[in-house]
Amino acid sequence: MVESSPQIPTGVPTAARVYDVMLGGKDNYAVDRAVAEASLAIMPELRDIALHNRAILHRVVRYLAAEEGITQFLDLGSGLPTVRNTHEVAQEINPQAHVVYVDIDPIVLAHGRAILADNANTTVVTADIRNPGDLLGRPEVRALIDFDQPVCVMLVGILHHLADDEKPGQIVQVLRDAMPSGSFFFITNFTRLGDAPESVALEKQLLEQLGTGRVRTPAELATFFDGLEILPPGLVPLPLWRPEEPVLDASTIDVRFMTGGVGRKP
Numbered sequence: 001m002v003e004s005s006p007q008i009p010t011g012v013p014t015a016a017r018v019y020d021v022m023l024g025g026k027d028n029y030a031v032d033r034a035v036a037e038a039s040l041a042i043m044p045e046l047r048d049i050a051l052h053n054r055a056i057l058h059r060v061v062r063y064l065a066a067e068e069g070i071t072q073f074l075d076l077g078s079g080l081p082t083v084r085n086t087h088e089v090a091q092e093i094n095p096q097a098h099v100v101y102v103d104i105d106p107i108v109l110a111h112g113r114a115i116l117a118d119n120a121n122t123t124v125v126t127a128d129i130r131n132p133g134d135l136l137g138r139p140e141v142r143a144l145i146d147f148d149q150p151v152c153v154m155l156v157g158i159l160h161h162l163a164d165d166e167k168p169g170q171i172v173q174v175l176r177d178a179m180p181s182g183s184f185f186f187i188t189n190f191t192r193l194g195d196a197p198e199s200v201a202l203e204k205q206l207l208e209q210l211g212t213g214r215v216r217t218p219a220e221l222a223t224f225f226d227g228l229e230i231l232p233p234g235l236v237p238l239p240l241w242r243p244e245e246p247v248l249d250a251s252t253i254d255v256r257f258m259t260g261g262v263g264r265k266p
């Protein structure tokens with residue numbers, strides 16, 4: 001359980017802390033656990049889905065650091081520190097890799113600071129991606145990210161926390177326009193499954209209890225990659241993105257509920 005602090009409201013659930021419950025973390029409160037339990041009652045696979053999301057994050061960061069020579073990672077909506085974070089994966093390959101974690105929830109900064117105390121190449125910033133201009137201009141971001149060199153912009157499990165009227169597609173466009181050619185965008189998102197009413201029920205529950213949780217169709221998700229060259233194997237269920245072990249059954253909800261992919265700015 002986390003210590004309470006005036007900056008950390010404990011009476012309302014937050015996405016970062018509900019996700020921490022799913023991952024088996026300890027940085028959450030009763031209000032967060034109540035939302036997580038209600039979600040799990042609708043879709044018991046959510047714990048596995050969260051693990052699939054972490055696993056693709058590890059594969060993509062490793063691939064981009066090792067094979068594409070990416071040395072800068074802007075991890076937007078990074079969430080609470082958990083097992084194997086972006087900087088650990090990237091800096092295992094290149095100790096000089098720079099990683100900036102950004103999250104709207106101040107609890108992420110509170111916990112990140114302690115972990116990163118002696119890591120000069122990594123920082124945590126509290127900011128809202130709905131104001132990308134502010135975020136990109138922050139001195140803490142500019143201190144570690146050189147926008148003249150390719151960047152990996154990570155939007156992993158965050159865009160479903162933006163409502164349609166918050167225009168997530170336009171936010172991605174602003175970010176894309178600010179990055180140099182050769183930059184990568186790595187996006188994962190909840191997916192509406194035509195044959196699984198749970199995906200609709202989950203959206204309703206999350207919108208009611210958490211205030212965010214937009215489950216989008218594959219066609220809607222594809223628009224986030226406008227103007228980018230999508231790397232093989234495409235925009236796919238998370239476990240199918242360059243798996244290290246064969247996926248024996250790709251028909252289950254835990255495999256299909258989240259979709260992800262990596263796009264390169266030409």
Ligand code: SAM
Binds near residue numbers: 017077127
């Ligand atoms: N990226 C991590 C992962 O995939 O393992 C964590 C994903 S977690 C489900 C979503 C995170 O996005 C939460 O930590 C939440 O606080 C953050 N978030 C939601 N809306 C945001 C916004 N407008 N700006 C910045 N962060 C936001």
